Structures are given as structure tokens and as C-alpha cells.
Amino acid sequence: MNTFVDDGRKLSALYFIQTPVLSTRFYYSSAVSKFRKSLFVGHNVLKNVVNPFISIPRGFSNTSTDSPRVSMTTQQQAATSSDSSINTADIGLIGLAVMGQNLALNIAEKGFRVSVYNRTSTKTDDTINRFQLEQKNCLGKLQGFYSLESFVRSLKRPRKVIIMVKAGSPVDATISTLENYLEPGDLIVDGGNEWYENTQRRAEALSSKGILYMGMGVSGGEDGARHGPSLMPGGPVEAWNLVNDILNKIAAQVDDGPCVTYIGPGGSGNYVKMVHNGIEYADMQLIGEVYDILRTLSQSSHFDGQLYEIFERWNGGDLQSFLIEITSQILQFKEKDNLVVDRILDQSGSKGTGMWTIQEAAKRGIPISTISAALDARYLSSLKDLRVSLSRQLHGIGTTERNTIISFYGWNDFEFLISELEKALFAAKICCYAQGMALIQKASLDEQWQLDCGEIARIWKGGCIIRARFLDRIKEAYKRQPNLLSLLEDEHFVRDLNNCQTALRRVVSGASLLGIPVPALASALSYYDSCRKEILSSSQLIQAQRDFFGAHTYKRLDKEGVFHSRWSEDGSSIPISNSS
Numbered sequence: 001m002n003t004f005v006d007d008g009r010k011l012s013a014l015y016f017i018q019t020p021v022l023s024t025r026f027y028y029s030s031a032v033s034k035f036r037k038s039l040f041v042g043h044n045v046l047k048n049v050v051n052p053f054i055s056i057p058r059g060f061s062n063t064s065t066d067s068p069r070v071s072m073t074t075q076q077q078a079a080t081s082s083d084s085s086i087n088t089a090d091i092g093l094i095g096l097a098v099m100g101q102n103l104a105l106n107i108a109e110k111g112f113r114v115s116v117y118n119r120t121s122t123k124t125d126d127t128i129n130r131f132q133l134e135q136k137n138c139l140g141k142l143q144g145f146y147s148l149e150s151f152v153r154s155l156k157r158p159r160k161v162i163i164m165v166k167a168g169s170p171v172d173a174t175i176s177t178l179e180n181y182l183e184p185g186d187l188i189v190d191g192g193n194e195w196y197e198n199t200q201r202r203a204e205a206l207s208s209k210g211i212l213y214m215g216m217g218v219s220g221g222e223d224g225a226r227h228g229p230s231l232m233p234g235g236p237v238e239a240w241n242l243v244n245d246i247l248n249k250i251a252a253q254v255d256d257g258p259c260v261t262y263i264g265p266g267g268s269g270n271y272v273k274m275v276h277n278g279i280e281y282a283d284m285q286l287i288g289e290v291y292d293i294l295r296t297l298s299q300s301s302h303f304d305g306q307l308y309e310i311f312e313r314w315n316g317g318d319l320q321s322f323l324i325e326i327t328s329q330i331l332q333f334k335e336k337d338n339l340v341v342d343r344i345l346d347q348s349g350s351k352g353t354g355m356w357t358i359q360e361a362a363k364r365g366i367p368i369s370t371i372s373a374a375l376d377a378r379y380l381s382s383l384k385d386l387r388v389s390l391s392r393q394l395h396g397i398g399t400t401e402r403n404t405i406i407s408f409y410g411w412n413d414f415e416f417l418i419s420e421l422e423k424a425l426f427a428a429k430i431c432c433y434a435q436g437m438a439l440i441q442k443a444s445l446d447e448q449w450q451l452d453c454g455e456i457a458r459i460w461k462g463g464c465i466i467r468a469r470f471l472d473r474i475k476e477a478y479k480r481q482p483n484l485l486s487l488l489e490d491e492h493f494v495r496d497l498n499n500c501q502t503a504l505r506r507v508v509s510g511a512s513l514l515g516i517p518v519p520a521l522a523s524a525l526s527y528y529d530s531c532r533k534e535i536l537s538s539s540q541l542i543q544a545q546r547d548f549f550g551a552h553t554y555k556r557l558d559k560e561g562v563f564h565s566r567w568s569e570d571g572s573s574i575p576i577s578n579s580s
């Protein structure tokens with residue numbers, strides 16, 4: 001092991017002797033890239049054969065379960081030994097899978113010099129190759145590195161590094177190596193879907209070394225990362241000040257500015273992204289349920305058009321959004337004469353941010369029933385075998401009943417059905433966003449983050465998956481009343497809900513009678529009705545039950561204080577305390 005050198009110069013020298021021309025600047029030569037690939041060796045082979053000559057970048061986990069391949073090449077050695085790249089890059093990016101690679105290209109395209117590094121070197125090659133193909137006008141703006149140390153050395157001080165690796169322990173692993181090369185005043189920005197408390201833990205640990213740390217939600221998937229995502233950075237404001245020029249340029253641009261803002265301190269950036277994803281789950285589920293109704297009824301009613309046209313039409317109105325737009329596109333994709341969507345296995349996946357949102361809401365006592373229904377619907381969809389088996393045993397309704405229900409609701413008139421569904425979807429969407437925003441407000445209060453909900457709605461207007469015209473109305477609502485307790489209280493939403501609530505009731509009841517599952521629509525309706533009910537009789541009874549079996553006490557509507565009743569005796573009410 002003592003034959004290892006720190007930056008691999010022995011191997012560099014070896015290759016330099018063999019192929020002097022290749023050891024000079026290398027980044028944009030495809031010939032070199034091909035040669036590099038021919039030199040590629042698996043990790044074990046490399047260890048066994050060229051161990052005496054190379055160094056594996058410090059912190060590289062040989063025991064990683066991901067078993068990365070290690071390719072030590074002329075390019076790599078050039079990168080580690082070249083002085084010309086030192087202190088030249090505006091920012092560095094680690095993690096070149098889907099999101100990182102696209103974000104790096106976006107940064108370079110906006111005129112910043114970006115250095116990139118990935119644990120497995122082939123992804124660095126892919127990024128360089130793609131950059132050469134796609135961004136001929138930006139040559140020199142992106143440099144790839146195969147050693148973390150030289151990657152860091154290439155950055156201007158104070159160094160700014162964005163990490164786009166898998167959330168959780170991979171982020172810890174990356175930081176534990178990276179921090180060895182950083183200095184006080186440098187900044188790490190984690191752009192992954194990270195649990196906000198992990199961000200806070202890391203920020204605290206790094207602050208003792210003077211290193212700044214931010215957790216930044218990035219939304220918009222591959223395309224957003226490449227052409228303009230919605231960015232939700234949270235952490236110390238000094239950290240934001242170091243990168244806001246870059247983030248403002250790479251974010252999606254909408255009529256009222258870039259889709260990025262300083263979210264707030266601590267893990268607030270990750271938190272807001274988490275809730276964004278929760279809302280996204282609900283938005284998708286609501287659209288899915290409406291699609292199910294349309295699809296089912298289009299087979300039995302008189303509908304001459306195509307389903308995609310309905311979504312296309314909706315996309316020109318209040319429901320305009322990315323999700324409605326892509327639904328319309330999806331419903332046009334055919335294989336031979338069949339829609340691709342009809343061939344897709346009906347099991348929806350999830351990655352964790354939806355679950356976190358539910359857990360957080362439960363922890364903070366905030367009802368987000370529509371988001372929760374959406375996650376449950378995904379879990380239920382995965383019970384495919386059970387569903388197939390039960391579909392043969394449990395009954396729905398018969399054809400005669402079905403026709404009666406359709407005529408009762410007037411849905412033989414397909415245009416009428418479409419207009420009811422549009423209103424129902426809009427009302428449910430308001431309820432779903434009200435739930436998400438209420439959770440953000442509660443977290444902001446609990447954590448003293450002082451989040452600006454109007455500004456958050458604004459930065460979701462472009463770049464992200466839930467981008468929609470509707471977000472402008474949310475932004476305006478918070479502008480009118482910054483301390484709005486619930487979006488349902490905003491005068492414009494009150495008007496919209498009053499206009500659409502009958503349609504939502506009819507759609508939920510009609511679909512239920514027809515046996516079409518609408519858990520998110522139904523939960524939105526119940527949320528709406530629960531929120532607008534002055535007295536919730538069910539809660540009165542629950543308090544009585546709790547006091548009956550557990551002496552949990554209750555408060556009264558007609559007088560102050562806390563009471564317990566002798567339920568199983570004479571029923572008399574005993575004041576426990578007079579204070580409320």
C-alpha cells in the first residue's frame with residue numbers, strides 16, 4: 001500500500017511515456033475518449049494489476065455495495081496533474097446520473113464554468129461526451145474529473161459544490177470524502193430529495209468546520225434539470241448569497257421571475273420539496289380518477305371524440321398544468337391501434353417523499369387526507385394478485401343499474417359529464433393544495449422558518465412537475481392575505497369552491513354508485529365538508545367516548561373549563577378545571 005501516491009502521478013507518468021499526446025488537455029477529444037474506454041478495467045483487475053501505480057481517490061469506498069467500476073486513465077491522470085484547471089470553475093457538481101448530468105449541462109449552457117465528478121468514471125465520460133455533442137457553443141465550460149481532489153482544486157474560492165447523488169447514506173459518504181478537500185467558507189449544496197433533518201444534521205456538523213451547507217429541492221425531472229428546474233434552496237442565507245447568481249440563471253423562467261427563491265433556514269428547502277412531491281402525488285391521483293371515469297363512461301355513452309382531446313381542452317382553461325398536458329400526450333401514444341397506456345401494468349410506484357409528507361403531517365397534526373388517499377391508492381394498486389382474485393368474488397353493480405345511474409346523473413350527455421368533471425377536478429385540486437400549504441405553514445411556525453407561501457407558489461409556476469396556471473391564484477391569495485390560515489378562506493377560492501362543489505358531490509357520488517374508485521376526489525370532498533361544518537357531531541361523540549372509557553375529559557361549547565362525566569353512573573358532569 002505504501003507504493004500508492006496521492007494523485008496517481010505514477011500512472012500518469014506511465015501513460016505519458018506510452019502516449020504522450022494523450023496526457024495533455026483531454027476533455028473534448030472523442031479519440032481520447034475511445035482510447036480511454038479501451039483502457040477501462042474492472043475494479044478488482046485494476047487493484048491486482050496496476051495497484052502499485054495508481055491511487056484511488058480518497059474516500060472511494062472499495063467496499064461499497066454499489067461496486068463501482070474504477071477506470072484510471074490518461075484523462076484521469078491529466079485531470080489530477082494539470083495546473084491549467086486550478087481555481088477556474090465557478091461551481092462543481094458531483095453525481096452524474098439523470099439529474100446531475102442534466103443540471104451540469106444546464107449550468108454550462110448558462111455561461112458558468114462547471115467541473116463535474118462522479119464516483120463511477122463512466123458517467124463522467126458520458127457527461128463529457130454528451131456535452132461535446134449538445135453544446136458546441138459552450139466548449140470549455142465543462143470539465144470532467146476522475147479524482148475528487150483535482151475536482152475540488154479546479155474550483156474558484158470559496159468553492160461551491162452541488163451534490164446530486166442518491167439521498168441518505170450516499171450523501172454522507174460523498175460529504176465525508178469531499179470535506180477533506182474543502183476549507184472554511186466553502187459551500188456544499190445537496191440537490192437530492194433528502195430528508196430535511198439529515199440536512200440539518202449535516203449542516204450542523206459542517207458548520208463546526210466553517211463549511212456552509214444547503215439542502216436544495218430540485219423539481220422538474222430530467223427535462224427540468226436540463227432546461228430549467230424549480231429550485232428550493234434552504235440553509236444559511238450566506239450560502240444562498242454565494243450561489244444565487246447561478247441558481248437564478250439555471251432555474252426555469254416565468255413571467256414573474258426565475259423559479260427559485262431563498263426558501264428559508266435549516267432543512268426548509270428539502271421540506272418544501274417534500275410537500276411539493278406530496279401535492280404532486282395527489283394531483284396525479286385526482287387526474288387518474290377523472291380519467292378512469294371518462295374512460296369507463298366513454299365506453300357506454302355516446303362519445304365520438306378521443307379522450308386526449310378532453311385533456312387538451314382542459315389545458316386551455318383553469319386546469320392548465322404540466323400534468324394535464326402530459327396526460328393529453330400520453331393518451332395519444334399508440335402501438336399499432338392500441339393505446340400504450342392500456343398495456344401498462346396497473347401498479348403505481350413511489351419513492352418515499354409521499355410517505356414522508358404523510359408522516360410529517362401526522363406528526364404535526366395537519367390533515368392532508370387527499371395526499372394520503374393518493375399514497376394509499378398507490379399502495380393498493382400494488383396488491384395486484386389480491387385485486388385480480390377479489391375481482392372474481394366481490395360484486396359491483398349490474399348493467400341495468402348502471403344505465404339507470406348514468407341517466408340519473410345526465411351523463412349520457414358526454415359534454416355535460418366533461419364539464420362536471422372539470423369543475424370537480426378543480427375543486428378537489430384547491431382542497432389538495434390547501435392541505436399541502438397548511439402543512440408548510442405549520443412546519444414554518446414550529447421550526448421558526450418564516451416561509452413565504454406566496455413566493456413558494458410562485459417558484460412552482462415553472463420548471464416543476466406541478467407547474468400550473470392555478471399557482472398564480474395561490475400566489476395572489478397569499479399576497480392579499482399573507483397570514484391566510486387556509487387557502488379555502490381566500491375570497492377567490494371561496495367563490496370557485498362554491499361554484500364547483502355541486503359538481504364534486506355529483507362526481508364522487510355518481511362514481512361511487514358506478515363502482516369506480518375515487519379515493520382522492522372523495523377525500524377532497526370530505527375535507528371540504530369537514531372544513532365548512534361549524535359543528536362536527538362526530539367529534540362531539542368521539543370526545544364523549546374518550547371520556548367514557550378513558551376519563552380523557554372534554555371541553556364544552558356552553559361554558560369554559562375542562563370536564564369529566566360519570567357516564568356509567570348518573571351522567572353528571574364534573575368540572576376538572578375552570579381554565580380553558
Ligand SMILES: NC(=O)c1ccc[n+]([C@@H]2O[C@H](COP(=O)([O-])OP(=O)(O)OC[C@H]3O[C@@H](n4cnc5c(N)ncnc54)[C@H](OP(=O)(O)O)[C@@H]3O)[C@@H](O)[C@H]2O)c1
Pocket residue numbers: 064066068094095096097098099100118119120123164165166167169170171173174191192193194218219220221222
Ligand atoms: N430522477 C428524478 O426525476 C429526480 C427528480 C428530482 C430529484 N431527484 C433527486 O436527485 C438525486 C439524484 O437523482 P438521480 O435520479 O439523478 O440519481 P440516483 O439514481 O438517485 O443516484 C445516482 C447517483 O448517486 C451516486 N451514488 C449512489 N450511491 C453512492 C455512494 N454510496 N457514494 C457515492 N455516490 C453514490 C451514483 O454514483 P455511481 O454512478 O457511482 O453509482 C450516481 O451518481 C436523488 O436524491 C433524487 O431523489 C431525482
